[in-house]
Amino acid sequence: EEHLLESGGTLIQPGGSLTLSCRASGFTFSTYAMGWVRQAPGKGLEWVSTISTGAINTYYSDSAKGRFLISRDSSSNTLSLQMNNVRVEDTAKYYCAKASEDFWNGYIFDSWGLGTLVTVSS
């Protein structure tokens, strides 16, 4: 059974940095693209970032570009999201998701973790 477990969410002050992690199990991690989607309290879903297999390509939302860094480690089956210079509007639950298919067909999130909560507040 596929399983994604996020960690690293916390209360952090504006301008600070943190790293979210996602430990994957139940599938061959290295052969799937992965990504992050967030959801502000009581709001809808917002795509944040996607990383291809082998970390060859990375993609970011406009709000994440230049501040967040997605990475993956196939030796530990771990996906990471380094978040720098966080803002109040980054407050959300961050979901890790496994993506099927590819760039040409679209990276479709077909398995999701339970999420980790990031709260940005002074």
Added chain:
Amino acid sequence: EIVLTQSPEFKSVAPQEKVTITCRASQSISNSLHWYQQKPDQSPKLLIKHASQSFSGVPSRFSGSGSGTHFTLTISSLEPEDAATYFCHQTSTFPYTFGQGTKLEIK
């Protein structure tokens, strides 16, 4: 950025009734449109991919159709466990985007 607009934003429906949710894209996205179900305090679950392909394990009462800019998700006979928020999502062009969601209540 491709904007996805769902309608309605809220719907209250009796069990066994048929429900249709619409998602319109601000530009053509071919069939790169997918549907998710999110129940309260749960993570989203993929229902339909590429506009009309049912994802593994999804009940047959869920179906999708459309292409280009107009898409629909249909629940043929509503069950009490279908109470949830439904989101459409496009993977035609980066940045990927989601619709604002349709909250479905069971009467």
